[in-house]
Amino acid sequence: MNDGQATISVGVADSGIRPLTQDxxxxxxxxxxxxxxxxxTEGIFRDCFKGSYRVWAFVYEDELVGYAIxxxxxxxxxxxxxxxxxxxxxxxxxRKLLQHAIAVARDDDLACMILEVRKSNRAATLLYRSEGFQQIGVRPKYYPGPSGGEDARVMELQFT
Ligand SMILES: CC(C)(COP(=O)(O)OP(=O)(O)OC[C@H]1O[C@@H](n2cnc3c(N)ncnc32)[C@H](O)[C@@H]1OP(=O)(O)O)[C@@H](O)C(=O)NCCC(=O)NCCS
Structure with missing residues (x-):
């Protein structure tokens, strides 16, 4: 498996993607x-520093400005x-974070990437669709919300 330790240039000046650390x-x-x-919560993030997770930081001019889990x-x-x-x-x-997470998962010989996204989250849904994700289902009331919860789209990108 790819341990993803290398910092990877992503085409935005003074920026890169590297593994997230507990610091x-x-x-x-x-x-x-x-x-x-x-x-x-911070506890949920701490649980993600385990072997079965890949955790990524997007760094711009030495500042962490994004992450993917x-x-x-x-x-x-x-x-x-x-x-x-x-x-x-x-x-x-x-997009760079998503493409990086996909590239590493492909390199790790996984078959697909799955995600849930709030139905109201237009920006994220458009991002996922433009990277080839397709909706494969809906999880009713998956997310907490003011009026009893919000549905999630379940989206999938097959690697083969
Ligand atoms: C979703 C999110 C990660 C996108 O990050 P970003 O760096 O702004 O996205 P990018 O600049 O790479 O844009 C990629 C694509 O996303 C879509 N997009 C991004 N912002 C958008 C907006 N405000 N309206 C519509 N589409 C948008 C577009 O398809 C865009 O592609 P384009 O620039 O070619 O049109 C960011 O909006 C975010 O952090 N949202 C809050 C957390 C969240 O909702 N995460 C996802 C669910 S877990």
Whole structure:
């Protein structure tokens, strides 16, 4: 399996993707609270520093501005979280993080990537569709929300 230790140039000046470390967690929590209506706790992130996860940081001018969390289950990569700081959105960083996570999962010989996304999350849905993900189902009331929960689209990208 690819341990993903190398920093990879992603085509944005002074930027790169590297594995996330536990030292990044204070900054990750800052971004997480800005990015999600129901943010993960630090404990959830800590549980992701295990062998069956791939955790990625997008660094711009020495500052962590985005991250992606992927869990490997059997031959499936599950994209659990991807987030870019609001000030850095629309610059291609979310796409680079996603493409990197996909490339590593392919390299690790997995068969597909699966994810859930809120039905109302247009930006993320368009990103996933433009990278070839297709909707394969809906999980009713999967996400907490003000009026009893919000449905999730389940999307999949087959690697073969
Ligand atoms: C989803 C998210 C990660 C995208 O990151 P980003 O760096 O802004 O995305 P990019 O600049 O790489 O854009 C990639 C594509 O996403 C879509 N997109 C991004 N922002 C969009 C917006 N405001 N409206 C519509 N589409 C948008 C477009 O298809 C875009 O491609 P294009 O630039 O060729 O049109 C970011 O919006 C974010 O962090 N959101 C909060 C957390 C979240 O919802 N995460 C996903 C669910 S876990």
């Amino acid at each position: 990044d967690l204070p900054r990750v929590m800052e971004l997480e609270r800005l990015g999600h209506s129901h943010p993960w 992927v869990s490997y289950q059997f031959d499936e990569a599950h994209l659990l979280n991807v987030c870019v700081h609001p000030n850095f959105r629309g610059m291609g960083m979310g």
